[in-house]
Amino acid sequence: MSCGPFHPSRWPERLPARYWLAQAQVPTPLREGPAGPGPVALLVEEGHIAAVEATVPAGATSAGTPVLDLDGATVLPAFTDIHTHLDKGDLLAAGLAPERDLFAAVALVRDDHARWTEAELRARIGFALRTAQAHGTRALNTYVDWPDPAAPEGPPAWRVLRELRRQWAGRVELALTSLLSIDRLADAAAAETLARTLAAANDGGRGLAAALGLFVYPGAPLQWLPRAFDLAERFGLALDFHVDEHLDPPVANIGAVARLARERGYGARTVCGHACVLGALDEGERDRLLDDIAASGLTLVSLPYTNLYLQDSGSSTTHADRRRTPRRRGLLPVHEARARGIALAFGSDNHRDPFHPAGDLDPLQALALAATAAQLDDGLEHWADTITSAPAAFLGHAGRLVVGAPADLVLHPGRRSAEVLSRPHAGRQVLRAGQLLAPHEAGLPDFRELDLADLRRPA
Ligand SMILES: [Zn+2]
Numbered sequence: 001m002s003c004g005p006f007h008p009s010r011w012p013e014r015l016p017a018r019y020w021l022a023q024a025q026v027p028t029p030l031r032e033g034p035a036g037p038g039p040v041a042l043l044v045e046e047g048h049i050a051a052v053e054a055t056v057p058a059g060a061t062s063a064g065t066p067v068l069d070l071d072g073a074t075v076l077p078a079f080t081d082i083h084t085h086l087d088k089g090d091l092l093a094a095g096l097a098p099e100r101d102l103f104a105a106v107a108l109v110r111d112d113h114a115r116w117t118e119a120e121l122r123a124r125i126g127f128a129l130r131t132a133q134a135h136g137t138r139a140l141n142t143y144v145d146w147p148d149p150a151a152p153e154g155p156p157a158w159r160v161l162r163e164l165r166r167q168w169a170g171r172v173e174l175a176l177t178s179l180l181s182i183d184r185l186a187d188a189a190a191a192e193t194l195a196r197t198l199a200a201a202n203d204g205g206r207g208l209a210a211a212l213g214l215f216v217y218p219g220a221p222l223q224w225l226p227r228a229f230d231l232a233e234r235f236g237l238a239l240d241f242h243v244d245e246h247l248d249p250p251v252a253n254i255g256a257v258a259r260l261a262r263e264r265g266y267g268a269r270t271v272c273g274h275a276c277v278l279g280a281l282d283e284g285e286r287d288r289l290l291d292d293i294a295a296s297g298l299t300l301v302s303l304p305y306t307n308l309y310l311q312d313s314g315s316s317t318t319h320a321d322r323r324r325t326p327r328r329r330g331l332l333p334v335h336e337a338r339a340r341g342i343a344l345a346f347g348s349d350n351h352r353d354p355f356h357p358a359g360d361l362d363p364l365q366a367l368a369l370a371a372t373a374a375q376l377d378d379g380l381e382h383w384a385d386t387i388t389s390a391p392a393a394f395l396g397h398a399g400r401l402v403v404g405a406p407a408d409l410v411l412h413p414g415r416r417s418a419e420v421l422s423r424p425h426a427g428r429q430v431l432r433a434g435q436l437l438a439p440h441e442a443g444l445p446d447f448r449e450l451d452l453a454d455l456r457r458p459a
Contacts (some may be wrong), residue, residue, distance in 0.1 A: 003050055004170070008411065008429045008436060009202055011436065012268070013436075014417050014435065015044075015068075015434060015436070015439075016066055017045065017046055017066055017434075018043070018044070018046070018050075019043075019044055019065060019066045019068060019434075020041050020042065020043055020056045020060060020066070020068065021041065021042040021044065021068050021070055022055070022056050022066045022067050022068065022070060023039045023041070023069055023070045023071050023072050023073075023415070024039055024040055024041065024042055024070045024073065024074075024075040025039045025070075025072050025073065025074045025415050026039075026040055026074070026075050026076070026401055027073065027076070027309070027380055027381045027382075027383075027385070028381065029382075029384075029385050029389070029400075030076065030077055030384060030385060030388055030389055030401060031052055031398075031400060031401040031402070032052050032056040032401070032402045032403065032432040033052030033053060033054070037381060039070075039072055040052055040053065040054060041054070041055050041056045042052045042075065042401065042407075043065075044407045044434040045434075046434075047406060047407055047433030047434045048404060048405065048406055048407055048433075049401055049402065049405045049406075049407055050403060052402070052403065053272060053301070053402060062148050063362075067352070070411070072415040072449060073259070073411060073412060073413050073414070073415060074411070074412040074413075074414055074415065074416075075091050075378065075409055075411055076136075076364075076384060076388060076409065076410040076412070076421050077078070077268075077388045077389070077392075077398070077400055077405070077408065077410075077411075078137065078138030078388075078403050078408035078409060078410060078430075079130065079135070079136050079138065079363040079388060079390040079410065080137070080138065080139045080140070080368070080387065080397055080399055081139075081140045081348050081361060081363050081387070081391070081395060082135050082140075082141050082271070082299075082301055082345045082347045082391035082395065083141060083143075083273050083301050083303055083345075083347025083348070083349050084128075084140055084142045084143070084178075084347065084348055084349065084350075084351075084361060085142060085143050085145075085349065085350050085351075085355075086128045086142040086143065086146055086161070087116070087121065087124075087125065087126045087142070087143070087144050087155075087161070087348065088109055088125070088145065088350060088353040088354075088355070089124055089125070089127075089158035089350070089351045089352060089353060089361075090127060090351070090352045090450050090452070091124075091352070091353040092352045092354075092355065092357060093124075093352065093447075093452050094112075094115075094120065094124075094452045094455070094456055095452075096108060096109075096112060096353065096354050097354065097405030098354055098355075098356070098357040099351075099354040099355070100308055100309070101310070101313050102245055102246070102355070103217075104354075105310070105353075105354040105355045108148070109145070109354055109355075110145075112193070113145065113147055115456060116156060117156070117157070117455065118156050118160050120452060120456070121156060121157050121448075122159040122164070123450070123452060123455060124159055124450070124452070125157075125160060125161065125164055125173060127445050127450055128351070128361055129164065129168055129172050130441070130444075130445045131360060131361050131362075131444055132172055132361045133171055133172050133363040133387075133430070133437070133441060134430065134441065134442060134443060134444045134445075135360070135361060135363070135364070135365075135428075135430075135444075136363075136409045136428065136430040137172060137361065137362075137363060137389075138172065138397070138398075138432075139172065139174075139175070139392060139395055140172055140173070140174055140361075141172040141174075141175040141176075141177055141208070141211075141240075141391075141395060141442045142174065142177070142214055143177050143178070143179040143240075143242075144157050144158050144176060144177065144178055144179060145157065145179050145180070146158075146178040146179055146184075146194065147180070148190075149180060149184050149185075149187070149190040149193060149194035150187065150189070150190035150193055152193050152197055153197075153198070158176070158197075158201075158225065160166065161174065161176055162201060167436040170181025171184070171432070171441075173208050173397060174208060174210065175208035175209055176198075176201055176210045176211075177195060177210065177211040177212070177213035177240045178192075178210075178212060178213045178214075179213045179215060179242065180196055180213075180214065181214070181215045181217065181220065182214045182216050182220050182221065182222075182224050182225070182228065183220060183221050185214070185224040185228060186221070186224060186229045188227070191227060191231060193237040194212070194229065194231075194459065195212060195231040195232075195234070195237060198210045198211070198212055198235065198237055199235040199236060199237060202236065202237075202331060208395050208396065208397060209238060209269075209395075209396070210239045211237055211238035211239065212228060212232050212238070212240065212241045213233075213239075213240040213241070213242070214228055214240075214241055214242070215241075215242045216242065216243040216244070216253045216257070217245075217246075217268070218244075218246055218248065218251040219251070222253060222256050225256055225260055227258065229260055229261075229264050229266060231265065232266065232269070233264065233266070236346065237392075238270070238271070239261075239266065239269060239270045239271070239442065240270075240271045240273070241254075241257055241270075241271070241272045241273065242273050243257060243272050243273070243274060244273055244274060244275045244276060244278065244310070245273075245274035245275075245276055245307070245310075245311075245330075246276060247276055247277055247280040247311055247312055247328050247330065248277065248278050248279070248280070249277060249281045249285070250285070251277065252277050252278065252281060252289060254272055254275050254277075254278070254289060255289050255292055256292065257270070257298070258272075258292040258293045258295070258296040258298060258398055259292060261296040261297070261298045262295055263336065267296040267297025267298045269301075270296070270297075270298040270299070271298060271299040271394055272293075272299060272301065273300075273301040273302075273303060273347065274302075274303060274307065274330075274332070275300060275302075275332045276311055276330040276331070276332060277308050278332045278333055279329070279330070279331055279332055279333050280328060280369055287336070287365070288335065290333070290337055290340055290342065291340065293337070293340075293342055294337075294340035294341060294342050295341075298342075298343075299342075299343040299345060299390070299391075299394045300332060300337055300342055300343070300344050300388070301344075301345045301346070301391075302331055302332045302334055302344065302345075302346055302347075302370065302374075303330075303346070303348075303349035304331060304366055304369045304370040304373055304374070305349055305356055305358070305366060305369060306330075306332060306348075306349040306350050306355055306359070307329070307349060308329055308330055308369070308373060309350075309354065309355075309356050309357075309358075310330065310355060311326065311328065311329060312326040312327055312330070313326060327421060331370070331373055332372050334370070334374050334376075335374070341388050343393070344386055345386050345387070345390045346363065346366045346367055346370050346383075346386045346387055347366065347391070348360075348361050348362060348363060348365075348366045360444075362424070363387035363389065363410075364410070364420075364424045364428075365425070366387065367379060367380075367383060367384065367386065367387050367421065367424075368421040368422075370383070370386075371383065371417070371421050372375065378416075378417045379417050379421055380420050380421060381415065385386075385399075388400070406432075406433060407431060407433060407434035408431065408432050408433065409430070409431040410428060410430055410431075411428065411429040411430075411431065412424075412427065412428050412429075413426070413427040429442075
């Protein structure tokens, strides 16, 4: 068998158990093997990476191992999407409208919770998982809106997601994280029930872990932060904060989170998403906070889609100011964070719900947007770790192409950042355990499947 240059459409339906991918362009930080940015040869054997070499060793072909020449096409480890909201995804298909204001969207969705039947949740979340798989995502963290911490069974989405996590194990590994306001920890008994419910989802070793996730809004009662760390330590949970999703200095709660994470030695298990205000602070205050964050060891997550859309909207629930163009953007200072060695990930966040009217759970598209919005030079080589190894490290999943790692790969015909990030979708191919996804899994699901009106019609 000899194929190439990059034409997976001409590849056989079933690839052999052992083959070389030659002339594969892999971002250097995402692989082992030769130093320097040139293409490499990857040996795939029984669904795993068995070697990373500069070129296919002489004699390999004569030894009978097929070589697939990629002609410089890009190979990435499968994506890890660290910040999604699958329980809210595609609420627009259920008739809700985009809000363009964070707190208005929160209120709108809260009012809608009671309509989320398990059938509707299965339809929306199943669609999301098929979408994520087709894009090349292998592991994904989703938040679960948690209206009542005192209810030991959790919300309906919790039951549905735990079931789907079992069904999807081996295809898309799911981490599950609560989402509720930090003031809900005021009731100690309810907070403990919540932590116990989350910890019970860490059983069985199937899928990724569950985490205690909290919303820390401007003016939130920070006296409950120590309780969050107490519960996380006691129940073995990671901590995950939606924090400072606004652009109004001087309010910046992330400093308190970072200080506690450092004091408790819990930074490796703490993640903070959004932190938009860091980009709006004066430079001295921003740098001081970034130094604290670096010292804590926590992971920062930037959400380019939702925060470019949802910040500086100038709108209210009245939508009176819809025609105003936003001036301030919602990106946290990723260059300054990286310069300090802070672990950083980009996530896709909300998709087609009141928080964001577009989005499709595609980490590569999120990276492409960030590359433009945050001016990431050579975004693929220097920043692709933000959608692969960095979030995977936090979630305890494989995220680099090293010997022994699963051959869960995303192939793209582009050879460099400019080619890949300008056409993130075009020609992308997803491999799992060294095999192309089956045709029924490789295609994105049709939006017509999301005609949810029937699910919302009273019987
Ligand atoms: Zn979020």
